[in-house]
Amino acid sequence: MMTVHEVSKISGVSIRALHHYDNISLLPATEVTEAGYRLYDETALERLQHILLFRELEFSLKDIKEILDSPDFDQSKALEQQIHLLELRIEHLQDLIDLARGIKMIGVKQMSFEAFDTKKIDEYAAQAKASWGKTDAFKEFEKKSEGRSMETQQKLNVELMSIFAEFGKIKELSPDSKDAVALAKKLQDHITVHYYTCTDEILLGLGTMYAGGGDFTTNIDKAGGEGTAVFACEAIKAMIAKK
Numbered sequence: 331m332m333t334v335h336e337v338s339k340i341s342g343v344s345i346r347a348l349h350h351y352d353n354i355s356l357l358p359a360t361e362v363t364e365a366g367y368r369l370y371d372e373t374a375l376e377r378l379q380h381i382l383l384f385r386e387l388e389f390s391l392k393d394i395k396e397i398l399d400s401p402d403f404d405q406s407k408a409l410e411q412q413i414h415l416l417e418l419r420i421e422h423l424q425d426l427i428d429l430a431r432g433i434k435m436i437g438v439k440q441m442s443f444e445a446f447d448t449k450k451i452d453e454y455a456a457q458a459k460a461s462w463g464k465t466d467a468f469k470e471f472e473k474k475s476e477g478r479s480m481e482t483q484q485k486l487n488v489e490l491m492s493i494f495a496e497f498g499k500i501k502e503l504s505p506d507s508k509d510a511v512a513l514a515k516k517l518q519d520h521i522t523v524h525y526y527t528c529t530d531e532i533l534l535g536l537g538t539m540y541a542g543g544g545d546f547t548t549n550i551d552k553a554g555g556e557g558t559a560v561f562a563c564e565a566i567k568a569m570i571a572k573k
Contacts, residue, residue, distance in 0.1 A: 331360065331361065331369040331370065331371055332369065332370050332371075332375070333367060333368070333369060333370075334348050334349070334359070334367070334368045334369075334370070337370050337375065337378070341375075341378060341382065343378070343382070348368070349368075351381070351391075352368060354391065354395070355395070356381065356391055356394065356395045356398075357370075357374060357377055357378055357381060358374075359374070360373070360374050377398060380394075380398060380405075380408060381394055381398070383412045384397065384412070386416075387412065387415045387416070387419075470525075470526040470527060474524065474525060474526065475525075486524050489520065489524075490517075490520060490521075491549075491550075491553045492553075493513065493516055493517050493520060494550045494553040494554045494558055494559075494562060495553045495554050496513055496516075496554075497510070497513055497550075497554050497558050497561055497562045497565065498553065498554020498555045498558040498561075499554070500513070501554065501555070501557055501558055501561040505561060505564035505565045505567070505568045506565075506568035506571075506572070510561070510564075510565035510568065510569075511565060511568055511569040511572060513562075513565060514533075514562070514565040514566045514568070514569035514570075515569055517533075517562070517566070518530075518533050518566075518569075521533075521536075530570045530573070533566055533570065534566065534567070534570060536566075537562065537563035537566035537567065538563065540559045540560075540562055540563050541559050541560045541562070541563035541564075546559065547559040547560075550562065
């Protein structure tokens with residue numbers, strides 16, 4: 331067993347932070363002595379390692395707690411996700427290094443901001459969180475989909491993609507046009523009715539994933555044509571801004 335001072339020393343986490351982790355049940359002390367000293371065993375230290383890895387990947391403490399407390403939590407799977415996210419971060423940093431070196435050597439002649447793009451990282455992080463987080467929205471989704479037949483689920487998916495097909499038909503319009511904003515509201519209502527309560531915050535997050543350049547973007551663009559996912563994302567932003 332290690333004291334909070336010893337854990338702080340080997341981990342680099344301040345004593346104050348460790349106390350906070352304990353208070354919010356993120357990293358409960360294994361044992362508290364009669365004198366009130368917190369003690370931590372190897373299992374607690376292993377949990378702390380996961381906390382620090384997720385923190386390094388900019389997960390919130392709330393998200394980390396939901397992930398680690400999930401009954402489906404799999405340490406091996408979590409490590410695979412963490413490794414992949416770190417690899418994406420390394421790739422991103424290398425792009426920035428190459429850009430900086432290029433600017434140093436030849437100066438800024440052609441403005442390019444591709445190296446600053448973190449879409450791949452953001453999308454994978456969102457998918458990783460979704461795969462673990464038993465959030466209220468996820469619980470609501472489980473409840474609404476319980477007992478739903480495969481045929482019904484496929485019908486709902488088709489209806490969802492048809493909304494994106496409608497976005498595709500008007501993507502030459504301004505994202506803040508009346509039609510585009512109406513479609514964004516239609517999308518939000520569809521998700522709320524059939525999947526989970528789609529708040530503005532959740533819808534903004536979905537919009538970011540839609541335009542993130544991965545599978546979401548590919549599938550949406552198949553439904554409405556190239557550029558549909560980005561247009562839908564901008565329409566969502568416009569709809570929320572008008573509220």
